[in-house]
Structures are given as structure tokens and as C-alpha cells.
Amino acid sequence: MIEVTDLYKEFNGTPVLKGISTTFEKGKTSMIIGQSGSGKTVFLKCLLGLHIPEQGEICFDGRNQTQLGIKARRQLRQEIGMVFQGGALYDSLTVEENIMFPLKMFTNNTSAEMLKRVNFVLERVNLSNVNNRFPAEISGGMQKRVAIARAIVMKPKYLFCDEPNSGLDPNTATVIDNLIQEITKEYQIITVINSHDMNSVMEIGEKIVFLKDGVKAWEGTNKEIFKTENEAIVNFVYSSNLFKKVREVYLNETK
Template sequence: MIEAVNLYKSFGDREVLKNINVQFEKGKTNLIIGESGSGKTVLMKCLVGLLEVDKGKVLYDNRNFSEMALRARKAIRQEIGMLFQGGALFDSLNVEENVMFALNMFTNMTPEEKLERVNFCLCRVNIVNSNKLYPSELSGGMKKRVAIARAISMNPKYLFCDEPNSGLDPKTSILIDNLISEITREYEITTVINTHDMNSVIEIGDKIAFIYKGELWWEGTNEEILVSDNKEINDFVYATELLRKLKK
């Protein structure tokens, strides 16, 4: 489980996160949703330690990540997998080398064992016969899937996904969502997804945290969000005229 306790983060005078208290549960797909500029990306970056929090703490299974020394943090980071918005695959490495990267850096596996693990991860995300392709030769959806394979290569306990569906067509988006959801259940991972895609919210949102103007505004499940009477939630969920009519 990942916990954010009394989290505050500012940039200059601008307070981006205000007193965030939220728990992300193990074996569930936890979603952080909110409008653009609401602070959800900053929250995710604070959770993984890419940004330092001003106040408060982040706990990984009761281990205080925010106050850890660099070496201890490094150990936790090896338990984290992250899928970035653009994939963030290393341009100079091919698909196989990208997925193998962490295995090369942190394990003493033999080349055969590493290749076996890489092929297993790629197979898990339905990428076959593409080991030698470079990121520039992959489609958007394939990049995301390779990035997922790279994220799970080290058997992570925690998986973070920053807008996994951005730039993808609806069909591929659902595919990626389902893949993340399946992997989460299969390996009992604590998954945190940052999104503003309502399809993802409805399809895979086991737990949803709605961030509004830097505050945790609402928490619930994908079923609860559809019947919530919170005005800000309704403005976000039923953003289009068509959806408002459907709700009525």
C-alpha cells in the first residue's frame, strides 16, 4: 500500500498540492483524476520522489520514503515500475535492450535468463517478433506496451502510470487499460494511474481519487463516481452535453 500523508507542494508562491491524504491499495488499480492543472502529475511525481514534498510524507508499506537516505530510496525505487506519458523508451536501445536495461543494471542473471525474462514480459504485453526494433520504428500503442514490459521486468511491487492513454485511439486505450488492470491483479501490484480519461475511470477504476485545485476533493469507486452528487465531480465526469443528457 502507498500512502500520502498531509502532503504539501508549492512552486514559488503557487501552492499546487494542499494537505493531500490518500491511500492506494494493493492489488487494485488506483486512479488519480482531475482537470488539467489540478496537480495530479505533481502528486504522482511527489509519490515517486521525482519532486521533493514541502511538507508531509509518502509511505510505501509503512516505509517513510520522503525521509529516506538516497541509498534506501534507491532500494525502494527498484520495487517501482513506471509507465511515462510518452513511453520514455531509451532511443539508443532497441526493444529488447530497453526491457533488459534494469535487469542488466541490478541483477546478476545470466544472458540467457535475462533474455527469457525479456521475452516473457514482451509476450505478456503481446509484443512478438519486435525485439530488434528501435523506439522510432514503433507505433504509439506499441511504445506504451514496450514501456509496460520494461516497467514490469523487475517484478515491481508498485506500478505508476502517467496518462497511459494519451495519444492513443479508443480501442488501443482500452487494450492498454485492460493490460494494466490484468497485470495489477495477476502480480498483486499497487497500481496508481494518473488520467483524465473517463473510459479508464469507468473500466478499471477500483479506487478513484479526484484532485481539484490541488486538494483531494473526493474518493470512491467507479460505480460511486457515476452517482455522486458532488458538483465538481459531475462537471468533470459529465463534461459534454451528450453525457449530461444521458445522465438525465
Template sequence: MIEVKDLHKSFGDSHILKGISTTFEKGKTNLIIGQSGSGKTVFLKCLLGLFEYEQGSIAYEGRIFSKLSHEQKRDIRAEIGMVFQGSALFDSMTIAENVRFPLQMFTKQSKSEMDDRVNFVLKRVNLDNAHNKLPSEASGGMQKRVAIARAIVNKPKYLFCDEPNSGLDPKTAIVIDNLIQEITDEYNITTVINTHDMNSVMEIGEKIVFLKDGLKAWEGSNETIFKTDNETVTDFVYSSELFKKVRKMYIEENL
């Protein structure tokens, strides 16, 4: 579990995060949503330890990150897997070499142990025969699966995903959503996803934190989001006619 208390972050005179408090639960897909400029990316980078913040705390299983030594912070970073928006694969490395990279960085495993683990995670994301391909030879969906394999190769306790469906067609986006949820369930990971994709919200949003203007405007699940009368949330979620119809059908079915 990750616990956030009264988090504030500014850049000069711009107050970006204005006292956010929430928890991200273990074994669940936790989603951060909100309009552009709401503070989602800054919040995610604070959670990752990439930004220092002026006030508040972030605790990983009770370990307050800002109070840890350099070595202790490194230990937590070794427990984190990250799926970047553009996959962020190394172009000059094969798919297998990309996935092996975190093991070389954070472990002292032998080559055979690393190879076994790389083989295992590539099989888990249905890329058994892609080891020797370069990223440029892989489709966008394949690259996302490689990024997920790399993120879980070191058996992380925490998985962060920044817009994992960016640039993908709807069908492939569903495959990636399902894969992230399956992995979260299987390995009991605390997964945090920064997303604009409302299909992801509806399909895998077990815990949703909605940000507006640097504040937590609402939190709940993909079930309770249908029931909320919070106008800020409904204006964002049901901005399309499709989701308005979905909400109307849900309410009618549950009367």
C-alpha cells in the same frame, strides 16, 4: 499499499498541493484525475520521489520515504515500474534492449536470466516477435506495450502510469487499459494512473482520487462516481453529453 498523509508541495509562492491524504490500494487500479493545473502531475512526481515536499508523508508498505537512507530509497525505487506519457523509449536501442535496461540497472542477473525475463514480459504484452525492432518501427500502441513490458520486467510492487493512453486511438486505448488492469490483478501490484481519459475512469477506476486546486475534492470508485452529488466532480466528469446520458441510464437502471 501507498499511504499519503497531509501532503503539501510549493514552488516559491505557489502552493500546489494543499494537504492531500489518501491511500492507493494493493492489487487495484488507482486513478488520479482532475483538470489541468489541479496538481496531478506534481502529486505523481512526489509519489515517485522526484519532488521533495514541505509537509506530510508518503509511506510504501509502512516505509516513510522521507525518513529512509539513500540506500533504502534506492531499494524502493527498484520496486517501482513507470510508464511515461510518451513511452520514453531509447531510440537507439531495440525493443528487447529497452526492456532489458531496468534489469541491467537494478539487478545482477546473468545475460541468460535477463533474456529469459525479457522474453517472458514481451510475450505477456503480445510482442513475441518484436525483439529486434527499433521504437521508430513500432506503432504508438506497440510502443505503449513495450513501455509496460519494461515497467514490469523487474517484478515491481508499484506501477505508475502517466497518461498511458495519450495519443492513442480509442480502440488501442482500451487495449492498454485492459492490459494494465490484467497485470495489476495478476501480480497484485499497487497501480497508480494519472489520466484525463474518462473512458479509463469508467472502465478500470477501482479507486479514483479527484484533485481540484491542489486539494482532494473527492474519492471513490467508478461505481460510486455515478452516485455522487459532489458538483465539482459531476461538472468535470459529465462535461460531455455522452457521459450525462450514461449517468442518467445508470441511475434509471438502479432505482
């Protein structure tokens, strides 16, 4: 479990995260949502250890990230897989080289062992015959799959995804969402996703943390989001007429 307690982060005296506490569980896809500027990226960067919070604790299965020594921090970093916004693949490396990169960096595996693992994760994300292609030679959806394959190649305990669906059409976005959720369950990973995409939130948001002005304004599941009376989350999620209608139908059907 990841336990975040009273997390506080400021920049030049301006508070961005104002005492956030929450937990993320194994085998669940948890989502951080909120308006632009609400602090989602800063929160994810704190989890990754890229920002040092002024106050609070982030415990990864009992290990308080902010108090770990260099060696333990490096170990923890290796247990985290990251899917960056836009995929962040290396353009000059092939798909195979991109996925092999963390293995080369952090393991002493032989070339044959690394290749076996690369092919295994490529198969897991339903990609074949793309080993020697460059990122520019495959579609956006395929690039996301490669980014997911690279994120899981080190068998992470924790998977963080920043806007994994950005730039994808709705069908491909749903396929990527489902893939992330399947992998989360199959390998019992703790997955935390930053998202703007309400379809994703409704589809795979087993836990949703809603940030508003750096404060946790609501948390719950994608089912609870339909029923909640919390004004802040209702205004945020149901700003679209389509979602207002969907909510009405759901509430009528479950009366």
C-alpha cells in the same frame, strides 16, 4: 499499501498540493484525475520521490519515503515501475535493449537470465517477434506495451503510469487499460495512474482521487461516480453531453 498523509508541495511560495491524504491498495488500479494544472503530475512525482514535499508523509508498506536513507531509497526506487507519458522509450535502442535496460542497471543477472525475463514480459504484454525492432518501427500501441513490459521487468510492487493512453485510438486505449488492470491483479501490484481519459476512469478506476486546485475534492470508485451528488466531480466528469446521457441511463436502470 501506499498511505499519503497531509501532503503539501509548493513552488516558490505558491502551493500546488494543499494537504492531500489518501491510500492506494494492492491489486487495484487507482486513478488520479483533475483539470489541467490541478497538481496530478506533481502528486505522481512526489510519489516517485522526484519532488520533496514540504509537509506530509508517503508510506510505502510502512516505509516513510521522505525519511529513508540513500540505500533504502534506492531499494524502494527499484520496486517502482513507471510508464511515462508517450512511453519514453530510448529511440536508439531496440525493444529488447529498452526492456533489458533496468535489469542491466540494477541486477547482476547473466545475459541468458535477462533475455529470458525480457521474453517473458514481452509475451505477457502480447508482443512477439519485435525484439530487434526499434521504437520508430512499431505502432504507438505496441510502444505502450513495450513501455509496460519495461515497467514490470523488475517485478515491481508499485506501478505508476502517467497518461498511459495519450495518443492512442479508443480501441487500443481500452486494450492498454485492460492490460494494466490484468497485470495489476495478476501480480498484486499497487497501481496509480494519472489520466485525462474518462473512458479509462470508468473502465478501470477502482479507486478515483479527484484533485481540484491542489485539494482532494472527491474520492470513490467508478461505480460511485455515477451516483455521487458532489458538484465538483459531477461538473468535471459530466462536462460532456455523452457522459451526461450515460449517467441518466445508469441512474434510471439502477433505480
